[in-house]
C-alpha cells in the first residue's frame with residue numbers, strides 16, 4: 112500500500128483546487144514540511160501534525176495545546192490570533208477554509224492516500240437495523256473468507272469497530288472522516304478486502320463519508336427519529352440526509368417495504384444499479400414463508416438465480432428484513448449462496464435480541480436495543496407472534512435532553528402492549544431520572560396502571576425478573592450490552608444489562 116506523506120504546500124493545493132480556501136499563511140520555510148499526522152483532537156497531536164479545529168465546542172486552548180505538542184499548521188473556519196511559534200522558531204501556518212467538514216473529508220482522504228479504493232465497501236443506512244445488517248454481512252463475509260484463508264472482514268458500526276489493527280467499542284455510529292479513513296487504511300494494511308459499515312444520517316449530513324464510493328449502499332427503512340435541536344431539525348432533513356447515500360454507491364439495495372418507498376426508489380436512481388428486497392413478490396430478493404420453530408426462524412428467498420430456504424438462529428422476526436438486506440448485498444457482491452446461508456445461520460449481534468433463560472425456569476429474558484418508536488412497535492409485534500400466549504414485561508427508560516417525543520411514543524406503546532412495566536434510568540444525562548420516568552408514566556397510564564418507577568436500573572431489572580412467572584417474556588430494552596450511562600455531562604461506567612440479567616437469572 113502506498114504510504115506517501117504530503118507537504119503543507121500539497122495540502123494547501125488540495126483545498127485550493129476544491130475552492131475551500133478563504134485565507135492562508137504558510138511561511139516559505141514551512142511549505143515543504145511533510146505532515147506526518149492528521150487529527151482534530153489536541154490530545155492526540157504529535158510532531159509535524161496537521162491539526163483540524165472544528166466544532167461549536169472547540170476552544171482556542173486546544174489549539175495552543177496542539178502547537179505545544181507539535182502541530183505545524185491548523186485548518187479552521189475561524190482564524191485564531193495566537194502568538195504561538197513552533198519550537199524551532201518558525202511561524203505557525205494556517206489555512207482558513209469556508210467549510211470545515213468538507214475540508215476534513217478531503218484532508219482525511221488525502222492523508223490516508225485513498226486507502227478505501229483498495230477495499231470492497233458496504234454502506235448501510237436506515238432508521239433501524241443498521242448494526243444488525245452490518246453484522247449479518249460480517250458473518251457472511253467471514254464464512255466466505257475463511258474458506259479462502261483470507262483475513263476476516265472489517266466493520267465500522269455503532270457497536271464495535273474492527274479494522275485489523277483496532278478492535279474497540281464505538282462511540283459514534285459513523286466516525287468523523289479522519290477516523291473513518293484511518294480504519295480504511297488499517298484494513299488495507301491488514302490485507303482486509305471487505306469493510307461493512309453503518310452510515311448514519313448525521314454522517315451523511317455532515318460529510319463524514321464525503322468522497323467515498325460504496326460498492327454497495329443499502330437503504331433499510333425510514334421512520335421519525337433523530338429529530339431534535341442537536342440532530343435534524345425536521346423529518347425532511349433526516350430523510351434527505353439518508354437519501355444522499357445513493358449519490359455515492361455503485362449498487363443500491365433498497366427495501367421496497369419501507370415507508371416512503373416511492374421516494375426512496377426514485378432517489379436510488381442516482382446509483383447505476385438498483386436491487387430491491389422485501390416481503391413483497393415484486394422485490395428482486397423476495398422473502399416469504401417465515402416460520403419460527405424452536406429457536407430457529409426459517410424463511411424462503413427467491414432471486415433471479417436461486418430459490419432457497421435460509422435460517423436464523425437469532426430471535427426477532429423483524430430480523431428477516433435485515434437478513435434479506437444482507438442477502439441482497441451479498442448477491443450483488445457475488446458471494447456464493449452457501450456462505451450466505453452459513454453466515455446467517457450463525458449470526459449473533461451484541462446486545463440485540465439476546466435471549467436468556469434461567470436454570471429450572473421457563474421465563475425468557477430478552478436484552479435488546481429497541482429505543483425508538485419504530486423499534487418498539489416492531490419488537491412488541493414480533494414478540495407477540497414469536498412467543499404467543501406469553502405475558503410481556505418491559506424495562507425501559509428514555510434519554511435526557513434529546514428525542515423528547517420518545518417519552519410519549521414509548522410510554523404509549525409499552526402501555527398498550529405490556530402486562531407489566533418498569534420505568535427506569537436510560538442515559539438521563541443532565542435531567543433528573545425521576546422526572547423523565549414520571550413523564551413516561553403519564554403516557555403509560557393512558558393504557559395501564561400496571562407499572563412501577565424504579566430509577567435504579569439494576570433494581571428495575573431485578574424486580575422484573577424475580578416477579579416474572581414461567582409464562583412471561585421480559586424485555587429489557589434500550590442499552591443492549593452498553594457499559595456506560597450518561598449522568599450529568601459524563602458517561603459513567605456501569606455493568607451492562609446482560610450482566611444484570613445473568614446475575615438475577617443465576618447463570619454464568
Ligand SMILES: CC(=O)N[C@H]1[C@@H](OP(=O)(O)OP(=O)(O)OC[C@H]2O[C@@H](n3ccc(=O)[nH]c3=O)[C@H](O)[C@@H]2O)O[C@H](CO)[C@@H](O)[C@@H]1O[C@H](C)C(=O)N[C@@H](C)C(=O)N[C@H](CCC(=O)O)C(=O)O
Nearest residue numbers: 151152153154165166167168169173283284285311312313
Ligand atoms: C459533542 C457534540 O455535541 N458534538 C456534535 C457537534 O460537534 P462539534 O464538532 O461541534 O463539537 P465536538 O464534537 O465537541 O468538537 C469539539 C472539538 O474539540 C476537540 N477537542 C476537544 C477536547 C480537547 O481537549 N481537545 C480537542 O481538540 C474535539 O476533538 C473536537 O474536534 O456538532 C456536530 C455537527 O453538528 C455533531 O456531529 C457532533 O455530534 C456528536 C459527534 C454526536 O454524538 N452526534 C450524534 C448525534 C451523532 O452523530 N449520531 C449519529 C447517529 C444518529 C443517526 O443515526 O443519525 C452517529 O453517527 O453516531
Ligand SMILES: Nc1ncnc2c1ncn2[C@@H]1O[C@H](COP(=O)(O)OP(=O)(O)OP(=O)(O)O)[C@@H](O)[C@H]1O
Nearest residue numbers: 238239240241242243269432463479480481486489
Ligand atoms: N429492520 C428492522 N426494523 C425495525 N426494527 C428493527 C429492525 N432491525 C432491528 N430493529 C430493532 O431496532 C433495534 C436496534 O437495531 P440495530 O442496532 O440493528 O439498528 P440501528 O439502525 O443500528 O440502530 P441505532 O441507530 O439506534 O444504533 C433492535 O434491537 C431491534 O429492536
